[in-house]
Amino acid sequence: MGEYGLAPGQRVAIIWDSSSPVEALKDLVDRVQALVGADNHISVENVNQLPLSAHRKSSFDVILSGMVPGSAAQHSVELLAEVARILKPGGRVLLKEPVAESGNNTKIKTASKLLTTLTLSGLVEVKELKKEVLTPEEAKSVGEHLGYQGNDLLIIQIEGRKPNFEVGSSSQLKLSFAKKPAPSAKPRVDPAAAKLWTLSANDMNDEEMDLLDSDELLDSEDLKKPDPSSLRAPSCNEKGKKKACKNCTCGLAEELEKEKKGSQHKSACGNCYLGDAFRCASCPYLGMPAFKPGEKILLPENQLHDA
Amino acid sequence: MAEKGLLVLFGSQTGTAQDTAERVGREAQRRHLRCRVQALDSCDLANLIHEPLVVFVCATTGQGDPPDNMKMFWRFLFRKSLPASSLCQLDYAVLGLGDSSYPKFNFIAKKLHKRLLQLGGNPLLPVALGDDQHDLGPDAVVDPWLVALWEKILALYPLPPGLEIISPDVRLPPKYTLHYLPEDSPEPQSALLQPAAPRGAPCELQPFPARVVSNQRLTAQAHFQDVRLIEFDIAGSGITFSAGDVVMIQPQNCPEDVQQFCQLLRLEPHRRFVLEPTEPGTPLPPLLPQPCTIQYLVTHYLDISCVPRRSFFELLASFSTNELEREKLQEFSSAQGQEELYSYCNRPRRTTLEVLWDFPHSTCAIPADYLLDLIPRIRPRAFSIASSLLAHPERMQILVAVVRYKTRLSKPRRGLCSTWLASLNPEQGDVRVPLWVKKGGMKFPADPATPVIMIGPGTGVAPFRAAIQERVALGRRGNCLFFGCRHQSKDFYCQTEWEELVTKGFLTLFTAFSRDQEEKVYVQHRIREKGKLVWELLSSENAHIYLAG
Numbered sequence: 144m145g146e147y148g149l150a151p152g153q154r155v156a157i158i159w160d161s162s163s164p165v166e167a168l169k170d171l172v173d174r175v176q177a178l179v180g181a182d183n184h185i186s187v188e189n190v191n192q193l194p195l196s197a198h199r200k201s202s203f204d205v206i207l208s209g210m211v212p213g214s215a216a217q218h219s220v221e222l223l224a225e226v227a228r229i230l231k232p233g234g235r236v237l238l239k240e241p242v243a244e245s246g247n248n249t250k251i252k253t254a255s256k257l258l259t260t261l262t263l264s265g266l267v268e269v270k271e272l273k274k275e276v277l278t279p280e281e282a283k284s285v286g287e288h289l290g291y292q293g294n295d296l297l298i299i300q301i302e303g304r305k306p307n308f309e310v311g312s313s314s315q316l317k318l319s320f321a322k323k324p325a326p327s328a329k330p331r332v333d334p335a336a337a338k339l340w341t342l343s344a345n346d347m348n349d350e351e352m353d354l355l356d357s358d359e360l361l362d363s364e365d366l367k368k369p370d371p372s373s374l375r376a377p378s379c380n381e382k383g384k385k386k387a388c389k390n391c392t393c394g395l396a397e398e399l400e401k402e403k404k405g406s407q408h409k410s411a412c413g414n415c416y417l418g419d420a421f422r423c424a425s426c427p428y429l430g431m432p433a434f435k436p437g438e439k440i441l442l443p444e445n446q447l448h449d450a
Numbered sequence: 451m452a453e454k455g456l457l458v459l460f461g462s463q464t465g466t467a468q469d470t471a472e473r474v475g476r477e478a479q480r481r482h483l484r485c486r487v488q489a490l491d492s493c494d495l496a497n498l499i500h501e502p503l504v505v506f507v508c509a510t511t512g513q514g515d516p517p518d519n520m521k522m523f524w525r526f527l528f529r530k531s532l533p534a535s536s537l538c539q540l541d542y543a544v545l546g547l548g549d550s551s552y553p554k555f556n557f558i559a560k561k562l563h564k565r566l567l568q569l570g571g572n573p574l575l576p577v578a579l580g581d582d583q584h585d586l587g588p589d590a591v592v593d594p595w596l597v598a599l600w601e602k603i604l605a606l607y608p609l610p611p612g613l614e615i616i617s618p619d620v621r622l623p624p625k626y627t628l629h630y631l632p633e634d635s636p637e638p639q640s641a642l643l644q645p646a647a648p649r650g651a652p653c654e655l656q657p658f659p660a661r662v663v664s665n666q667r668l669t670a671q672a673h674f675q676d677v678r679l680i681e682f683d684i685a686g687s688g689i690t691f692s693a694g695d696v697v698m699i700q701p702q703n704c705p706e707d708v709q710q711f712c713q714l715l716r717l718e719p720h721r722r723f724v725l726e727p728t729e730p731g732t733p734l735p736p737l738l739p740q741p742c743t744i745q746y747l748v749t750h751y752l753d754i755s756c757v758p759r760r761s762f763f764e765l766l767a768s769f770s771t772n773e774l775e776r777e778k779l780q781e782f783s784s785a786q787g788q789e790e791l792y793s794y795c796n797r798p799r800r801t802t803l804e805v806l807w808d809f810p811h812s813t814c815a816i817p818a819d820y821l822l823d824l825i826p827r828i829r830p831r832a833f834s835i836a837s838s839l840l841a842h843p844e845r846m847q848i849l850v851a852v853v854r855y856k857t858r859l860s861k862p863r864r865g866l867c868s869t870w871l872a873s874l875n876p877e878q879g880d881v882r883v884p885l886w887v888k889k890g891g892m893k894f895p896a897d898p899a900t901p902v903i904m905i906g907p908g909t910g911v912a913p914f915r916a917a918i919q920e921r922v923a924l925g926r927r928g929n930c931l932f933f934g935c936r937h938q939s940k941d942f943y944c945q946t947e948w949e950e951l952v953t954k955g956f957l958t959l960f961t962a963f964s965r966d967q968e969e970k971v972y973v974q975h976r977i978r979e980k981g982k983l984v985w986e987l988l989s990s991e992n993a994h995i996y997l998a999g
Contacts, residue, residue, distance in 0.1 A: 329502075329539050336533040337499055343531055344496035347522060353530045360564040361557070369550050369581060376585035376789055418808030420778050420794055430798075430860045433808045 147237055149178040153204040156186040156229070158193060162288045163211035171211050190216055198229040201309065206230060208238040215241055215285040217250075218257070223264035230305040236266060239300045241277075241285050243293055251291050254299050266303035273300050454500075455484025456603070459493055460507040461520030461558065465826055467509040467547050469759055470580075470592060474505055476761075477596060480616040482609060490520035499536050503603065508562055509547040512891070514554025524558075527565055537571040541606065543599055544573070545592065549582040556581075574602040586788045587796075589760065593785050621768040624819040625732060626725040631741055635722065651688050654830065655736055657700055657884035658687040662876045663845065668943035673936075676852040677909060677943060678872055679836070682883060685844040691835055693917035694892030697848060698830040700737075700884040701867035703755060707803055708748045714806050714813050719745040723818075735822060752821060753828040754803045755866045757795055760788070762802065765824050772811035779812060798857040831867040834890065834998070836912035840923035846885075849912040849943070892996055894921070901928025901993040903984060907962075907973050908935055910999020915944060917996075922956045930987065934962040934973040934999075958983075 149155065155175055159168050168187075175185055186203070188196060206226050209216035218240055226236050243251045252260065254271065261269045275298040277285060282296050414421045418433030456478050460471035471487050478485035490508075498504070511517050516524040544566070546559020556579045563577035578595040580588025609615070616622070652658035660682035669677045691697075703711075712719050722741045725734060734740065738751055748754065760783055767779035781787040782794065794800065802825055806813040816824065837847035852872045853865025874881045894902060894917050902921070904914040911933055918929055931948070935941040942961070951957040960976045977984060987993035 330535075332499055332539055333533070333535055336536050339531065339533050340499050340536045341496045343529060344498070344526065347526070352525070354525065355528045355530055357528055357561045357565070360561050360568070365557075365560045368555060369579075369583075374550070374581060374584040374590075376590070417774075419800075420782075420808055421774070430858050432804060432861075433810065 146178060147207060149175060149205060151180040152183060153179050154202060155179055156188060156203045156206045158188050158190055158206065158208035159211055159214065160190040160216040162215040164213050167213055168211045190222060193222065194225050200228050201231045203230050204234050206236045208236065209240050210237060213281060214239065215288045218260065220260055220264050223261055223266065227265040227305055232305055232309055233307045234305045236303045239298050241289065241296050242299045243295050245293055245295060250289055257299065257301065261301065261303045267306050268304040270302055271299060272302055454502060457501050457504045458485060458487045458507065459490045459504060461490045461509060461517040463509050463511040463517035465829060467507045469761060471507040473761055476622055479622055481600065482613050490523040495526060499539065502539055502541060504540060504542045506542065506544045506562060508558045510554065510556050510558040514557040516558050532569060535570040537566060537569045540571040541574050542566055542571045543575045545578045545580065545595060547580040547588050551583055575599060589788055623728050624823050626727055626822055628723050628725055628818045631722045652886040654886060657886050658689060659882040660684050660885050662874050662881040662883060664876060665874050670940040673940040676872060677941065678850045680848050680850060680871055682846045683844065684846050689887050690839065691887045693838055693894055693920045694890040694913050695835050696832045696888045696890045697835050697846060697885050698832055698888055699867060700830045701828060701870045702750050703748065704870065707754060711748050711754050711803055712744065715816055716814055717744050751827055752825045754825060755801045756826065757799055758802045758805055760791065762824060766812050769815045770812035771815050775809045775812045798859045799863050800859065834913040836915045838916050838920035838923060841919035849909045851909045895994050898926050901930065901987050901991050903930045903987060903993050903995045905932045905973055905997045907999045913998055918957060922951060927956055929956060930958040932960045932973045932976055934964060936963065936965045938963045938966055
């Protein structure tokens, strides 16, 4: 494993902000490129652009953020949540951020606050790798960038991981249930219970009856809505399904075989008179009822134009 | 097999759950299982503890509410007094029908499943949740669930030795047999829709035939939408209602459609017949006089303008003598053909009558016995009552927007009930509409000092017109209405009556005419503009807000 723990073939994203010197950023990108292989694409994102880029979820193996030497990038919960989203399960994030121990500055986090921020955004195995002391020039430039005057700035390097399961995944708990009795071995109805039930059922004037709150029966599973993708039929689209009729003589069947897209205004297929259930998708008579034998049908002007 | 067999109980609002329950019933018949299919509120609740095997098919409607025909059962089920082991004899399965775009998706089925478990029942399967939002509708869940259900049931109650499952190719007997009376038998004495002496408040099984007093178009002739104000005379009906209540109207098919149907099926409209159940104990169909004419059956009972369901195609296929048609009908009734069916039928809203026209050879082979198995009963339609008895005693008014829209079919789609109501002309004689009243969801405050804020664009304003009439009659002045429509000059119905109330200080009226200016202005824009006033009413005066439309 190379620097930053990168291996060839991995998908990497590098996040930078305006404080990162351009040369140093370019240098970092080159080094990472060398590690993951020349034909492997690296995404380079500005910290403000990242949410707008809307990368596909779970697409990166490693994300480096604020790793450009001299960077003063800061990480918010929202940014880290986005990082967590686009990381693959088990993927790693490596970041650097300036921290100060005094803890009374709202702009700069303490080390422990930063660690908490990572945890709150959904990352696990969050650990501090090292703390770096800044040179006086570095400290000055970072301090200016962040508007901080104290002299206890440190750069902290932290690693976090995305948990090894996807959001929304589930696994079944193994519970043991007693075996259900066979129908013949059903418990007999308690005569007292039966009497109560029958009495109750015969008294349908229930103005004064005490009722349970049915909402209490529902748990969080019940309140969930079905996943929209589960509601789609395999190939249900309105326009696409072109179908040739049984004895197609209008050429649509051949067309479909060649998978060409054509449109036909004239129909020579023998089934137009039969009704929509039998007509092919390009029939100009679609929408009209079946014809009586011998009936002359005049198509209104507008219908001839759509196929 | 236990004496009792399988009991299928359903709670259905629009008929889908009932249709599915009947499908379960037919599949049970094919497996030689004794089966009864009943609405939950019609079943014998006292005996439920002795039932060994029950399948529940329940829709969820409204805001997570049970359908009307299981409301009594629902209240019974949740009584604290029911002992926890009551249903220990029961093996059950619950199938729910709902729509996941609603937050309380299938709440009835979910709660039912858990409550039955709580009461000691044994579930054969996890609760199945049919979803209108699926591309293939509830069938995407129902089809595999039925396979699993029969597996479980046949494991518990195997087929009697020597019997096989009746193949789907074999047609089941019809629910009723139809016996034509000889042509020269005496005419019935009374006309079929005469007002009889009312026994109790009018209801679905005994609607009140209300006379139409007036039928007035409210929107300008040039406006695209035809909206009517229709007034009924309900004197002597025993009907009372308050603002927010709903009237159920039983519509009928138009004469042209009735004629076309009779021609297609080669039925003679004037012939009279009686029905006999094939299974003793099956009740006769409600609201059908015996003897009855074909004309009456097709006009008032058979819903030939509804979009046919899968079971329709399955049954029609079994009559077909034409190979091409039969193949297509069988395709439409197969699980694999559901997408095609959806594209042919549901999406363009093709009516039963139009389908019959497209399959002429199969249609003329339909035996009259099977008409009631093939085509469901016309369902009543609900309208918010738009008037108050305090302002118009013995009268009831409704606002009806005539439904008319285009799909890819060349003939435009029409609402059955709205088109029929719009066609009624009281000046042509005594015109009657069968109706009854249902309690509505909206309740207006009892405290006279509480103001109400009502937001009702378009015909949504109907219950608010009733509320305003009622409150004005009671002297209550705290009435604020936000009304929206497209054009002040074209569809601002009730303009005159409301402007009068504004002048008299009974109504604060804010209007939004969406298309009278370049940018769209809707009620929500007005509400935001008047935010301060709305907030005042809410915070200092405890105003109630109502929204309809």
